[in-house]
Amino acid sequence: MVHKLFIDGEWVESTSGKTFKSFNPATGKKLGEVQSGNKKDVDKAVKAACNAFDEWRLTPPPERGDVLLEVAGLLEENKQRLGELVTREMGKQISEGKGDVQEAIDIFKYMAGEGRRLLGHTTTSELENKFAMTVKRPVGPSGLITPWNFPIAIPAWKLSPALICGNSVVFKPASGTPLCAVELVKILEEAGVSSGVVNLVTGSGSNVGTPMVEHPDLKSISFTGSRKVGKLISRKAGLKNVGLELGGKNPIIVMDDANLDLAVEGAIWGGFGTTGQRCTAASRVIVHEDVEQEFMDKFVEETKKLSVGNGMECDIGPLINEDAVEKTEYYIQKGKEEGAELVIGGEKREGLFFDPTIFTNVEPNMAIAQEEIFGPVVSVLTASSLEEAIEIANGVDYGLSTSIYTENVSKAFNAIRDLDAGLTYVNSSTIGSEVHLPFGGVKKTGNGTREAGIEGVEEFTETKTVYVDYSGQLQKAQGID
Ligand code: NAD
Numbered sequence: 001m002v003h004k005l006f007i008d009g010e011w012v013e014s015t016s017g018k019t020f021k022s023f024n025p026a027t028g029k030k031l032g033e034v035q036s037g038n039k040k041d042v043d044k045a046v047k048a049a050c051n052a053f054d055e056w057r058l059t060p061p062p063e064r065g066d067v068l069l070e071v072a073g074l075l076e077e078n079k080q081r082l083g084e085l086v087t088r089e090m091g092k093q094i095s096e097g098k099g100d101v102q103e104a105i106d107i108f109k110y111m112a113g114e115g116r117r118l119l120g121h122t123t124t125s126e127l128e129n130k131f132a133m134t135v136k137r138p139v140g141p142s143g144l145i146t147p148w149n150f151p152i153a154i155p156a157w158k159l160s161p162a163l164i165c166g167n168s169v170v171f172k173p174a175s176g177t178p179l180c181a182v183e184l185v186k187i188l189e190e191a192g193v194s195s196g197v198v199n200l201v202t203g204s205g206s207n208v209g210t211p212m213v214e215h216p217d218l219k220s221i222s223f224t225g226s227r228k229v230g231k232l233i234s235r236k237a238g239l240k241n242v243g244l245e246l247g248g249k250n251p252i253i254v255m256d257d258a259n260l261d262l263a264v265e266g267a268i269w270g271g272f273g274t275t276g277q278r279c280t281a282a283s284r285v286i287v288h289e290d291v292e293q294e295f296m297d298k299f300v301e302e303t304k305k306l307s308v309g310n311g312m313e314c315d316i317g318p319l320i321n322e323d324a325v326e327k328t329e330y331y332i333q334k335g336k337e338e339g340a341e342l343v344i345g346g347e348k349r350e351g352l353f354f355d356p357t358i359f360t361n362v363e364p365n366m367a368i369a370q371e372e373i374f375g376p377v378v379s380v381l382t383a384s385s386l387e388e389a390i391e392i393a394n395g396v397d398y399g400l401s402t403s404i405y406t407e408n409v410s411k412a413f414n415a416i417r418d419l420d421a422g423l424t425y426v427n428s429s430t431i432g433s434e435v436h437l438p439f440g441g442v443k444k445t446g447n448g449t450r451e452a453g454i455e456g457v458e459e460f461t462e463t464k465t466v467y468v469d470y471s472g473q474l475q476k477a478q479g480i481d
Contacts, residue, residue, distance in 0.1 A: 001032065001033070002019050002032075002033040002034065002035070003032060003033065003034045003035070003178070003179065003182045003202075004035055005035050005037055005041055005045070005199075005200055005201050005202065006182075006185050006189070006198070006199060006200040007041070007044050007045045007048050007199050007200075007201070008044070008045075008047075008048035008051075008052075008195050008196045008199070009048075009189075009194070009195025009196060010195075013035060014035035014036055014037045014038060014041050014203070015038060015040040015041055016035070016036050016037065016038040016040075016041070016203075016207075018035075018036035019033045019034060019035055019036055020033065020034060020036050020175065020178075020202075020203075021033050022034065022089055022176070022177070022178055022179050024088045024089065024091075025090070025091040025317075025318040025319065025320055025321065025352045026088075026091055026309070026310040026311060026312075026317060026318045026351070026352070027310070028351065031088060031089055031179055032178075032179045034178040034179070034182065034202040035202055035203065036202070036203050036204070036207065037172075037201040037202055037203030037207060037208045038203065038207045038208070038211075039207065039211040041201050041203070041208070042170065042201055042208055042211040042212055042215060043211070043215075045170045045199035045200075045201050046141060046170055046199075046212075046215050046217050046218055047217075048168075048195070048196035048199050049141040049142075049168035049169060049170055049196060049197070049199055049217075049218075050141050050168070050217050051196055052168045052194060052195060052196025052197045053138075053140065053141050053167070053168045055194065056163075056166055056167075056168055056194060056197045057138050057166040057167075058166075059166070060115075061114075061115035061116070061118055061164060061165075061166070062115045062116050063115070064115050064163060064164055064166065065111075065112040065113065065114070065115025065116065065164060066112070066115075067163070067191055067192055067193055068108045068109075068111055068112035068115070068160055068163060068164060068191075069108070069109065069112040070191035070192060071108045071160075071187055071188055071191040071193075072105050072108035072109045072112065074187045074190055074191055075101060075104055075105045075108065075152075075187060076105050078101075078183075078187065079098060079101045079102065079105070080098070082101045082152060082180070082183060082184075083097040083098030083099075083100065083101045084097060084312075085097075085179060085180055085183060086098075086100045086101065086151055086152055086177075086180055087311045087312060087317070088312075089151060089176075089177050089179050089180055090148055090149065090151050090176070090177050090180070090320065091275065091311050091317040091318040091319070091320060091352070092149075092274050092275070092277075092311050092317050093273075093274075093311040093314070093315060093316070093317055094311055094312050096273065096274055096311075097311065100150055100151065100152045100153045101152050101153075103150070103152075103153035103156065103157075103435065104152045104153050104155075104156030104157075104184070106434075106435040107153070107156050107157055107160045107435040107452060108156060108160045110160075110435045110436055110452070111160035111161050111163075111164045111456070111457075112160075112164065114161070114164045114165075114454075114457055115164050117454075118136050118164070118165065118457060118461070119136075119454075120133055120134035120135045120136055120463070121133065121134055125467070126477060127469070127471070127475045127477065128471060128475070129469065129470050129471035129472075129475075130467060130468065130469045130470070130471060130475060131467070131468040131469075131470065132465070132466070132467055132468075133465075133466050133468075134463050134464065134465050134466065135463075135464050135466060136165065136457065136461040136462070136463060136464075137166075137461060137462050137463075137464050138165045138166035138167045138460065138461060138462075139165070139167060139219050139220045139241055139459075139460055139461060139462055140167060140218075140219030140220065141167065141168050141169070141170070141217060141218055141219060142162050142167045142168070142169050142170075142218060142219060142220040142221070142222060142460060143169070143170050143171075143172070143212040143213065143215070143218045143220070143221045143222070144158040144159065144162065144169050144170070144171045144172065144221075144222050145172050145205075145209050145212065145213075145221065145222070145223045145224070145225065145233075146158065146171075146172070146173050146174060146181075146224055146225070147174050147224050147225045147226075148173075148174035148175075148176035148177040148320055149274065149277045149278060149279070149320070151173065151174070151176075151177035151180035151181065152180050152183075152184055154224050155171060155173060155180075155181060155184055156184070157224075157435075157439075157451045157452060157456075158171075158222045158224075158451070159171065159184075159188070159198065161451070161452075161456045161457050161459065161460050162222070162460045163193070163197070163198070164457070165457050165460040165461045167220075167460050168196060168197045168198070168199075169197070169198055169199065170199045170201060170212060170218065171185070171198065171199065171200050171201070172200075172201050172202070172203065172208045172209055172212060173200075173202060174225075175202070175203070175204055175205075176320050176321065178202040181200060181202065182200070182202070185198060185200045205229065209229075209233075210236070213233050213236045213237050213240075214236055214237075214238075218240065219240060219241065220240055220241035220242070220243070220459070220460065221233060221237055221240055221241070221242050221243070222242075222243040222449075222459060222460075223242070223243065223244050223245070224244075224245040224246075224279075225245075225246065226246065226247060227246045227247050227372075227444060230244045230246045230446070234447065241459070242447065243446075243447070243449035243451075243459040244446045244447045244449065245279070245439075245440060245441070245445070245446050245449070245451060246279075246398075246441070246444065246445050246446050247279055247372040247374075247398055247400070247445065248279045248280055248281070248283075248372060248398045248399075248400030248401060248441065248445055249283055249284060249369075249370065249371065249372055249396045249397075249398045250270070250280055250281060250282050250283060250284065250398075250400055250401040250402060250403075250421075250430040251282070251284040251285070251286050251392070251393040251402055251403070251430075252266055252267055252270055252282045252284070252285045252286070252402075252403040252404075252405065252429065252430060253286045253383075253386075253389045253390070253393060253402075253403065253404040253405065253406075253415065254267075254285060254286070254287045254288060254291065254295055254405045255288050255291075255386065255389070255404065255405060255406040255408065255411055256288040256290040256291050257406055257407045257408050257411075258288075258291065258405035258406055258407065258427075259405065259407065259427070260291060260294055260295055260298060261298065262405060262427060263295065263405040264295065264298045264299050264302050265302075265429075266282070266403065266405065266427075266428060266429035266430075267282060267285050267299055267378065267429070268299070268302050268303065268306070269282075269429045269431060270282025270403070270429035270430045270431050271283065271285070271356070271358075271376065271377075271378035272303070272306060272315075272316055272356045272376045272378075273429075273431060274317075275316050275317050275318065275319055275354070275375065275376050276373065276374060276375045276376040276377060276378075277319065277320065277324070277374050277375070278431060279400055279401075279445075280400055280401040280423070280430045280431050280433070281374070281430070281431070282378065282401075282403065282429055282430040282431070283372070283373060283377065283378060283379065284362075284369060284378070284379050284380075284381060284392075284393075285299075285378055285379070285380045285381070286380075286381045286382070286383050286389045286392050286393060287380060287381070287382055287383070288382075288383060288384070288385075288389070289382050289383065289384050292380075292382055296343070296360060296380065299358065299380075300343055300344050300358065303344055303345070303356050303358060304344070306356055308349065308353050308354075308355060308356070309353065316353075316356060316376060317353075318351060318352035318353050318354075319352045319353070319354055319375055320352070321352065322352070324352070324374065324375060325348055325352055325354065325375075327373065327374065327375065328348075328354055328357075328373060328374075328375030328376075328377060329348060331367065331368050331371070331373045331375070331377060332346050332357060332377065334366075334367045334368060335359050335362070335366065335367070335368040335377075335379070338363075338366045338367065338368070339361065339363075339366075340359040340360070340361050340362045340363075340366060340368060340379065341359060341360045341361040342357070342358075342359055343358045343359065343360050343380075344356070344357065344358050345357030345358060345376070345377075354375055354376055355376070356376045356378075357375075357376060357377045357378070358377075358378050358380060359377070359378070359379045359380065360380045362379040362380060362381045363381070364381060364392045364395050366379070369381060369396075370396055370397070372398065386411050386414060386415070390414075390415060390418045390419060393419055394418075394419065394420045397443055397444040398441065398443060398444055398445045399420045399421045399422060399441045399442035399443035399444075399445050400421060400422055400423065400440075400441035400445040401421060401422070401423040401424075401425070401430040401431070401441075402415075402419040402421040402423065402424045402425070402430065403424065403425040403426070403428060403429055403430045404419075404424070404425075404426055404427075405426075405427055406426075406427070412426045412427075420442055420443060421441065421442060422438075422439070422440045422441040422442055422445065422446075422450075423439070423441075433452070435452045435453070436452070436453055437452065437453045438450035438451070438452055438453035438454075438455040438456065439451045439452045439453070
């Protein structure tokens with residue numbers, strides 16, 4: 001079956017007449033086929049979003065919230081089926097596949113509640129009989145562009161705040177995981193989202209993404225993906241509101257007083273969970289020199305226990321595609337050339353599978369300690385103090401997630417204060433966001449927007465300042481006569 005585009009409440013074929021296939025990265029088998037959208041399809045979808053905008057904007061937010069709650073309920077009913085689809089299409093381990101759907105359920109529920117908040121503020125006026133407040137308005141028809149690694153959750157992180165704030169959207173999912181997007185949009189349709197409010201255009205970054213970014217009638221672009229594409233988008237988007245959630249090179253610091261068993265569990269989960277294909281993956285571990293040997297022994301021992309294979313049965317699923325395998329191989333070769341010591345892994349298996357890999361003797365300036373690999377590769381670095389560990393942790397371009405394992409409250413709070421990142425975990429891995437707290441990074445991980453939490457609505461709203469003068473006379477601010 002060839003899945004269609006969803007434009008103005010109808011499932012339609014692309015004007016390109018072309019389609020592309022989605023494959024299971026674990027088996028190489030074809031899962032389905034979708035439309036190869038193009039600029040004409042984008043134009044139609046934007047037109048539909050513009051036409052639907054006023055009615056949706058004027059729908060009371062609690063009513064919009066009811067629709068979001070309906071979406072959450074339908075996702076819950078379909079969690080098993082969708083979780084399996086996530087694993088089949090993206091490759092992650094099955095409980096993580098279901099976790100992807102759970103995250104979407106959580107954010108739709110959470111944002112439904114925003115329909116009864118969307119808080120502005122009231123404040124004083126410098127003049128008598130004058131009232132001052134702010135209100136939130138939707139930013140306007142918005143473009144949502146998402147990656148493949150959380151194929152249900154990340155679209156949900158964008159769709160739910162965009163919709164609760166009263167925006168209509170054009171949604172372009174990653175080409176690696178279009179079927180998850182189709183299923184999610186079917187659920188939005190079933191939940192009763194009005195025609196034109198949500199439009200889905202599948203297709204490539206250049207044929208669909210670029211026309212969206214350049215379209216004059218889309219008022220905002222919310223993008224999650226690589227730094228390379230993020231930079232391109234910020235150049236092309238002109239004066240649109242742009243939200244950029246980009247990559248990471250996230251460190252776990254393990255201090256000499258840490259609970260090492262716990263730290264090892266965190267390093268395994270952070271480094272190899274989702275086969276390292278998370279923006280928050282712990283691709284660096286910075287260990288205090290006094291406990292390095294003990295930590296390494298345990299880390300390697302636990303890594304050996306991980307099973308690699310189809311995510312339906314194994315701990316470590318496949319990488320998403322050949323490019324990802326090549327990229328991982330490139331960095332492993334680079335690490336060896338730069339003098340790091342390969343302790344375990346480093347081997348590609350048949351298909352898109354890769355053994356969990358650990359390097360030691362890594363220097364902070366090596367490519368494997370600086371650049372996002374997005375595969376199951378962990379670089380272990382050594383530090384002799386908390387200060388040095390924090391300096392190494394901060395010594396990269398990215399600033400998404402960070403973690404410290406210590407039993408010392410003062411060290412923990414020093415790290416919370418000094419780590420340059422959007423997230424810091426204490427005695428937990430770099431992974432584990434909850435939807436009622438904001439998510440996002442500093443430095444080159446993005447442009448400062450935050451998703452989820454109460455901050456999550458900022459990206460999709462404008463603040464209007466309102467003055468109501470009930471004095472019956474012209475009053476001038478700043479003491480002007
Ligand atoms: P990607 O940048 O290759 O693609 C992301 C999306 O952008 C896809 O839908 C793609 O088709 C589209 N795209 C590609 N070229 C485009 C263009 N010229 N104009 C407009 N759109 C275009 O990223 P990916 O490989 O899908 O995802 C992996 C990256 O995403 C990693 O760097 C990861 O760290 C990052 N990521 C970040 C977060 C976060 O919240 N910070 C979360 C998940 C993933």
